[in-house]
Amino acid sequence: MARQMTGARMVVQALKDQGVDTVFGYPGGAVLPIYDEIFQQNDIQHILVRHEQGAVHAAEGYARSTGKPGVVLVTSGPGATNAVTGLADALLDSIPIVVLTGQVPTFLIGTDGFQEADTVGITRPCTKHNWLVKETDRLPGILHEAFHVATAGRPGPVLVDIPKDVQFATGTYTAPVKGGSKRYQPQVKGDMTEINELVEALESAKKPIFYTGGGVINSGGAASQLLRELVEATGAPITSTLMGLGAYPGTGKNWLGMLGMHGLYEANMAMHDCDLLIAVGARFDDRITGRTDAFSPHSVKAHIDIDPSSINKVIRVDIPIVGDVAHVLEDMLKVWKSRGRKMNREALTKWWAQIDKWRAVDCLQFRNSDKIIKPQHALQRLEALTKDRDRYITTEVGQHQMWAAQYLTFDEPKRWMTSGGLGTMGYGFPASIGVQMAHRDALVINVAGEASWMMNMQELGTAMQFRLPVKQFILNNERLGMVRQWQQLLHGERYSSSWSESLPDFVKLAEAFGAKGIQCSDPADLDDAIMEMVNHDGPVVFDCLVEKHENCFPMIPSGEPHNKMLLGDAAATDAIQGAGAALV
Amino acid sequence: MNALQIKKGSTKHSAYNLRPTFSDVEEAHTLAVLVDNEAGVLARVIGLFSGRGYNIDSLTVAEVDHTGHLSRITIVTRGTPQVIEQIKAQLGRIVPVHRVHDLTVEGPAVERELALLKVAGAGDKRVEALRLADIFRASVVDSTLDSFVFEITGAPEKIDAFADLMRPLGLIEMARTGVAALSRGSDAYRQGG
Ligand SMILES: Cc1ncc(C[n+]2csc(CCOP(=O)(O)OP(=O)(O)O)c2C)c(N)n1
Numbered sequence: 160m161a162r163q164m165t166g167a168r169m170v171v172q173a174l175k176d177q178g179v180d181t182v183f184g185y186p187g188g189a190v191l192p193i194y195d196e197i198f199q200q201n202d203i204q205h206i207l208v209r210h211e212q213g214a215v216h217a218a219e220g221y222a223r224s225t226g227k228p229g230v231v232l233v234t235s236g237p238g239a240t241n242a243v244t245g246l247a248d249a250l251l252d253s254i255p256i257v258v259l260t261g262q263v264p265t266f267l268i269g270t271d272g273f274q275e276a277d278t279v280g281i282t283r284p285c286t287k288h289n290w291l292v293k294e295t296d297r298l299p300g301i302l303h304e305a306f307h308v309a310t311a312g313r314p315g316p317v318l319v320d321i322p323k324d325v326q327f328a329t330g331t332y333t334a335p336v337k338g339g340s341k342r343y344q345p346q347v348k349g350d351m352t353e354i355n356e357l358v359e360a361l362e363s364a365k366k367p368i369f370y371t372g373g374g375v376i377n378s379g380g381a382a383s384q385l386l387r388e389l390v391e392a393t394g395a396p397i398t399s400t401l402m403g404l405g406a407y408p409g410t411g412k413n414w415l416g417m418l419g420m421h422g423l424y425e426a427n428m429a430m431h432d433c434d435l436l437i438a439v440g441a442r443f444d445d446r447i448t449g450r451t452d453a454f455s456p457h458s459v460k461a462h463i464d465i466d467p468s469s470i471n472k473v474i475r476v477d478i479p480i481v482g483d484v485a486h487v488l489e490d491m492l493k494v495w496k497s498r499g500r501k502m503n504r505e506a507l508t509k510w511w512a513q514i515d516k517w518r519a520v521d522c523l524q525f526r527n528s529d530k531i532i533k534p535q536h537a538l539q540r541l542e543a544l545t546k547d548r549d550r551y552i553t554t555e556v557g558q559h560q561m562w563a564a565q566y567l568t569f570d571e572p573k574r575w576m577t578s579g580g581l582g583t584m585g586y587g588f589p590a591s592i593g594v595q596m597a598h599r600d601a602l603v604i605n606v607a608g609e610a611s612w613m614m615n616m617q618e619l620g621t622a623m624q625f626r627l628p629v630k631q632f633i634l635n636n637e638r639l640g641m642v643r644q645w646q647q648l649l650h651g652e653r654y655s656s657s658w659s660e661s662l663p664d665f666v667k668l669a670e671a672f673g674a675k676g677i678q679c680s681d682p683a684d685l686d687d688a689i690m691e692m693v694n695h696d697g698p699v700v701f702d703c704l705v706e707k708h709e710n711c712f713p714m715i716p717s718g719e720p721h722n723k724m725l726l727g728d729a730a731a732t733d734a735i736q737g738a739g740a741a742l743v
Numbered sequence: 744m745n746a747l748q749i750k751k752g753s754t755k756h757s758a759y760n761l762r763p764t765f766s767d768v769e770e771a772h773t774l775a776v777l778v779d780n781e782a783g784v785l786a787r788v789i790g791l792f793s794g795r796g797y798n799i800d801s802l803t804v805a806e807v808d809h810t811g812h813l814s815r816i817t818i819v820t821r822g823t824p825q826v827i828e829q830i831k832a833q834l835g836r837i838v839p840v841h842r843v844h845d846l847t848v849e850g851p852a853v854e855r856e857l858a859l860l861k862v863a864g865a866g867d868k869r870v871e872a873l874r875l876a877d878i879f880r881a882s883v884v885d886s887t888l889d890s891f892v893f894e895i896t897g898a899p900e901k902i903d904a905f906a907d908l909m910r911p912l913g914l915i916e917m918a919r920t921g922v923a924a925l926s927r928g929s930d931a932y933r934q935g936g
């Protein structure tokens with residue numbers, strides 16, 4: 160039904176029609192008409208962040224924990240540029256978010272007007288698509304298309320730039336059409352010839368492995384269910400990227416743990432030695448492959464991905480299948496079952512025996528201490544004390560992030576939110592706010608490093624204002640720990656600017672915002688302190704003083720293949736040499 | 744060099760179209776890209792090439808269907824087979840891109856370019872320039888007592904050859920349109936579908 164209304168009202172109407180209940184944002188001159196409309200309704204709640212970067216990460220957290228697109232509203236110029244990091248983050252991690260930016264009126268565009276920035280120009284390379292709306296009549300169509308593009312196919316961030324005069328002017332509103340924009344319809348069904356070929360390869364494989372990624376989670380709940388069924392039925396081992404944790408349960412019996420640079424020994428060794436590698440919604444990132452010319456050298460490789468450009472981008476595959484993970488897995492299961500559920504069971508048993516030998520290395524062991532809290536120990540305790548709760552974890556970026564991935568267990572998808580592709584310090588705190596907004600009664604914990612946390616700590620104001628009881632579990636090593644580790648391994652122990660100097664008193668800092676602060680430095684107090692955090696009905700900043708020089712292992716040094724993992728401190732010094740040192 | 748230099752991965756070989764042979768030899772390909780004629784679409788295409796480190800030898804763009812708001816971008820690019828495959832896949836991801844055709848592999852195609860060359864000189868050189876222009880079927884579109892502007896159409900190699908000949912004869916300025924290309928025969932890349 161077409162109706163006359165202002166552009167600003169169209170924005171709110173379109174959000175309602177798209178099922179949006181929460182918008183993260185920050186006002187300014189160029190979006191005041193939209194804020195005026197938000198003020199006059201109650202269906203959509205606006206969460207006022209303290210920095211626009213926080214709004215985008217919060218929207219990412221909301222999106223990743225719900226599967227629905229996250230929505231952001233910010234002003235022109237600095238509002239838009241502050242959102243750029245979040246857009247780049249969401250692009251690399253394929254997170255559906257819709258960012259609405261105000262723009263100077265159309266007649267001022269190009270004049271260097273106050274708070275004018277070329278927002279679509281700046282954000283073109285860090286969005287899946289973006290639009291500058293020049294006529295009010297086009298606004299509703301573009302807004303609906305924006306939601307479609309953000310969520311269809313491989314999800315990603317989109318941005319709609321709306322000049323102020325377009326918001327004020329009146330035009331004709333149109334409701335969303337079913338099925339979304341005609342011009343963007345990614346292929347979801349996989350090619351049956353390829354699927355058959357993959358099933359045949361699976362039936363005869365001696366050493367198969369599933370290598371899964373964020374694409375399984377993005378594909379939706381059915382994809383995770385089908386993956387579980389397929390893995391259980393075939394008996395093949397499964398590993399996952401950082402992005403894909405939870406798609407297959409971390410307590411599942413075929414689970415090898417995360418793979419990659421800081422992945423588990425058994426996972427990386429199995430990837431290296433397998434004869435059939437089935438990549439599902441994963442993109443062979445350099446953190447996963449290590450040295451590409453030595454990556455899984457003996458395997459036939461199949462790749463299921465909805466984005467054709469992911470296939471053969473980094474690693475050449477033998478069986479490429481373009482399609483949505485859930486659709487392809489469903490077909491794959493059907494074919495495999497109809498052909499008689501065949502597997503080379505004898506070989507598989509041997510394969511598991513080999514894997515069990517690698518598992519026996521127990522690569523996550525560390526030397527614990529009763530004097531000082533080891534970060535790994537802190538996470539083991541956090542896991543033990545919270546695993547049975549309705550729990551969501553976000554992280555910042557650094558050593559703590561890798562330890563969180565190693566020592567926490569995820570049995571369900573959408574419970575783990577971390578900046579994988581861009582590695583954005585400052586992601587975790589605002590992301591935890593977005594998650595908590597979507598799951599008001601859940602336990603939401605941000606596993607943080609002190610340095611990362613300070614990059615968006617202003618969001619404590621947001622958490623307080625909206626009574627979001629997010630727990631900030633800071634593993635405080637007073638170091639940019641991951642940087643320090645690389646400097647130790649790669650740069651002759653010259654610790655250039657990797658100290659966290661002049662740290663605040665985190666307890667007082669929390670209290671200054673009206674939040675609760677807890678500090679813990681004695682392993683003997685840790686459990687009680689964690690329970691105090693968990694049981695507090697409100698935001699908590701937990702300053703966990705940990706060992707300052709702990710290194711994160713296992714580790715594949717840059718420029719090395721999977722089977723050249725470092726397991727512990729002794730082996731690590733001077734391990735990265737030559738060309739590897741140039742890699743990041 | 745492009746940023747995506749990929750070393751050899753698997754040792755397996757195959758015959759499907761998504762499976763490029765991973766050769767290190769660079770090839771030139773002519774791509775026809777049908778796009779919605781909307782603001783920013785050219786910037787998206789060019790940004791893709793610069794952002795990912797791909798080569799552009801030539802690029803032309805113009806609206807080809809006014810009612811359908813469609814433009815055709817013709818790109819001549821160079822790269823190893825897997826880079827060319829990546830370029831096509833990446834182009835295909837751009838929302839306003841309808842179709843990407845690789846004219847180099849999809850059958851015989853004609854490629855034409857137009858160039859304007861200003862040749863200044865007097866005496867024998869001037870006569871020789873005019874004579875060669877005749878052989879190349881270049882036409883004179885402007886002349887003064889000491890200069891000509893030639894217009895020449897043809898495959899890029901023909902224009903290169905003509906320019907090479909004109910250089911010692913007083914070539915002082917040149918403008919080229921870049922390549923426009925169409926497949927031969929009656930099949931057509933229809934708008935939209
Ligand atoms: C915005 C941003 N700047 C710089 C980096 C590079 N970087 C990666 S990890 C790291 C140190 C993080 O320190 P902290 O948050 O204390 O975590 P830790 O490694 O000590 O656990 C840095 C500086 C980054 N990832 N993101």
Ligand SMILES: [Mg+2]
Pocket residue numbers: 557608609610634635636637638639640659
């Ligand atoms: Mg730290």
